[in-house]
Amino acid sequence: MKILVCISNVPDTTSKITFTNNDSEFNVAGIQYIINPYDEIALAKAIELTGSGANGTVTVITVGDIATEPTIRKALAIGADTAVRINAVPADAWFVANQIADYAKKNSFDLILTGRESIDYNGSQVAGMLAELLGIPSVSIAKGLSIENGLASIDREIEGGKEVVTASLPLVVGTAEGVAEPKIPNMRGIMAARTKPLEVIEPIHVKPLTTINHYTTPAARGTVKLIDENNINELVNLLHSEAKVI
Numbered sequence: 395m396k397i398l399v400c401i402s403n404v405p406d407t408t409s410k411i412t413f414t415n416n417d418s419e420f421n422v423a424g425i426q427y428i429i430n431p432y433d434e435i436a437l438a439k440a441i442e443l444t445g446s447g448a449n450g451t452v453t454v455i456t457v458g459d460i461a462t463e464p465t466i467r468k469a470l471a472i473g474a475d476t477a478v479r480i481n482a483v484p485a486d487a488w489f490v491a492n493q494i495a496d497y498a499k500k501n502s503f504d505l506i507l508t509g510r511e512s513i514d515y516n517g518s519q520v521a522g523m524l525a526e527l528l529g530i531p532s533v534s535i536a537k538g539l540s541i542e543n544g545l546a547s548i549d550r551e552i553e554g555g556k557e558v559v560t561a562s563l564p565l566v567v568g569t570a571e572g573v574a575e576p577k578i579p580n581m582r583g584i585m586a587a588r589t590k591p592l593e594v595i596e597p598i599h600v601k602p603l604t605t606i607n608h609y610t611t612p613a614a615r616g617t618v619k620l621i622d623e624n625n626i627n628e629l630v631n632l633l634h635s636e637a638k639v640i
Contacts, residue, residue: 395450395541397440398503400494400520401469402430402484402512403462413609420609429465431576432509434472436567438574439539440507441473451475453503457484457493463592470587471579477592485602491523492600498528504563505546510535510570521568531561534568 405411406426414421429437437454444450454469455478456462466477480493498506506528511518518534525532537556538549546565549572550557579587621629633640 395444395505396501396503397444397450397452398494398498398501398506399433399437399440399452399454399469399474400506400508400524401433401437401454401456401465402509402514403427403456403458403465404430404512404514407513411611413611417608417610418606427462427465429468430509430512430514432511432513432569434509434576435571435573436507436509436569437469437472437474438577439569440505441577442574443505443539443541450504453478453501455480455494455497457482457490457597459483466592467587468579470590470592471583472577473579473583474590476590479592479594480597481594482597486604487517487519487523488603489600491520491527493597494520495524495527496598497595498524505541506564506566508566508568510568518568521566525566528564528566530564530566532566532568533559533561535570536567537570537572539567539569539573 404427406428409425412421413419437452440452444452452474453476454466454474456466457480459481462479466479470477478497480497482489482493484490506524508521508524521534522532533546533548533550535550536548537551538547540547541563544563546561546563546567548559548561548567550559619632621632630640
């Protein structure tokens with residue numbers, strides 16, 4: 395089985411986020427980047443399905459410049475067999491989906507895994523766009539995934555219960571928590587990653603559909619007012635006059 399795992403290079407959630415150029419650009423100075431956590435789940439599942447290479451191969455792909463290569467090498471250290479970097483700054487989801495679809499069309503993968511979303515923009519768009527461009531089914535927010543005899547069974551959480559979806563391969567699946575446990579690279583994997591293939595290809599021409607006008611940071615949290623537990627009247631008054639929730 396040939397599996398393609400799409401990975402994003404995202405800021406660590408502990409990073410302090412700021413903007414430059416009149417709040418129109420994300421400030422990358424001092425930012426620590428990581429593999430998108432949902433994509434790590436997808437990668438762990440891909441390695442599990444291929445039996446660490448015994449039953450197939452895992453290729454990771456990302457759209458990004460040379461600064462993303464440490465993230466790609468980590469994916470190789472975790473257990474991916476090969477990696478591809480499409481040499482372009484990801485303009486928007488449409489741009490990214492088209493770049494990956496072009497590569498996938500030329501290399502015939504049985505299964506394409508993505509994370510449910512990236513933790514920076516939370517768009518949840520690439521998986522669906524990718525499947526549409528390839529003309530294959532797509533199932534998003536998968537909580538469980540198994541494959542037998544070319545047929546995938548996917549568990550999804552729905553309001554009030556669980557939904558089980560079946561689909562034939564090839565298929566795009568957006569993974570969420572529960573599909574697999576992310577793996578931590580060991581020393582052997584880190585050493586092996588240095589010699590594993592990392593192919594760099596140039597992007598195809600795609601016009602982005604969206605542009606970012608400006609960024610804003612969330613409003614600062616308000617101060618906390620502590621009310622004596624015996625002063626119920628003051629609490630009710632504040633909930634009514636200030637919080638306006640009653």
